[in-house]
Amino acid sequence: MKRIVILISGRGSNLQSILEAKLHAQVAAVISNNPAARGIDIARNFGVDTAVIDHRAFPDRASFDTALAEKADSCRPDLLVLAGFMRILTEGFLKRFGGRIMNIHPSLLPAFPGVDTHRRALQEGVRIHGCTVHFVTSELDHGPIIAQAAVPVLSGDNEERLAARVLEQEHRIYPQAIRWFLDGKLKLEGNRVTVSAGRSTPDALVCP
Ligand code: GRF
Numbered sequence: 001m002k003r004i005v006i007l008i009s010g011r012g013s014n015l016q017s018i019l020e021a022k023l024h025a026q027v028a029a030v031i032s033n034n035p036a037a038r039g040i041d042i043a044r045n046f047g048v049d050t051a052v053i054d055h056r057a058f059p060d061r062a063s064f065d066t067a068l069a070e071k072a073d074s075c076r077p078d079l080l081v082l083a084g085f086m087r088i089l090t091e092g093f094l095k096r097f098g099g100r101i102m103n104i105h106p107s108l109l110p111a112f113p114g115v116d117t118h119r120r121a122l123q124e125g126v127r128i129h130g131c132t133v134h135f136v137t138s139e140l141d142h143g144p145i146i147a148q149a150a151v152p153v154l155s156g157d158n159e160e161r162l163a164a165r166v167l168e169q170e171h172r173i174y175p176q177a178i179r180w181f182l183d184g185k186l187k188l189e190g191n192r193v194t195v196s197a198g199r200s201t202p203d204a205l206v207c208p
Pocket of ligand 1: 084167
């Protein structure tokens, strides 16, 4: 059975949706850089091994990443899943797990990389917003796109309501994207991902 390791920093709602999806994989560990992350309790409740590697205990990014990579490697993962993991990973880390790291981002990339995506989407007046699952590369929030879900921006929306509508879709597409990976249905060619997921699923795109 394939093995996945999930990296978190906080609330853990995506982690929960992945664990609830009962994927055909062993979740070898959930690793948090934040000892106070609520997701750690979620993992424990599912009986998953947890580890905390507190970035504040390291003098620099490189030494934190080395410790994180060693811990992750010891779990022999086929895939690393970033689920609200709020640290930027160094080149060395990315090389070690190249092509085997996925992230979810709360916008329709390449629009709104970085933070505060819902506030910025409202400010820009976009009519369609959403979320993206992508492979991680050294360019922040710019790796090859695996799946996206779009939600309408409604009149009277505020950041909270829009975020909740997007999060609902995150919980739907992230387990799906991981399932595709585990089933060998994702093919990465250059910066493009193709999905061979059957007739009913449009290539590399999931809509509500
Ligand atoms: C999600 O919105 C995800 O897209 C972003 O960070 C947030 C994490 O939420 N990368 P949670 O910890 O999964 O609830």
